[in-house]
Amino acid sequence: MLAVGIMGVLVMYGGFLYLFFSGRSTAALPWFFLISPWICIYFGLSQKQQIATINWFIQKFSFKKAQK
Numbered sequence: 663m664l665a666v667g668i669m670g671v672l673v674m675y676g677g678f679l680y681l682f683f684s685g686r687s688t689a690a691l692p693w694f695f696l697i698s699p700w701i702c703i704y705f706g707l708s709q710k711q712q713i714a715t716i717n718w719f720i721q722k723f724s725f726k727k728a729q730k
Contacts, residue, residue, distance in 0.1 A: 668699075675696070
């Protein structure tokens with residue numbers, strides 16, 4: 663799954679960037695096409711790495727109360 667996800671990122675983002683910079687419309691590409699390779703990468707990780715990834719996202723996007 664990890665190798666499939668990495669190849670997916672390369673191919674899909676390469677194609678997206680090609681369309682974007684060549685001036686062609688990218689409106690026909692659904693948003694989930696750009697997210698799906700990252701799901702493959704996530705499930706290709708070990709369970710320990712998956713938990714670490716979830717904790718990183720929680721830490722990154724949680725809003726902490728301002729300390730006095």
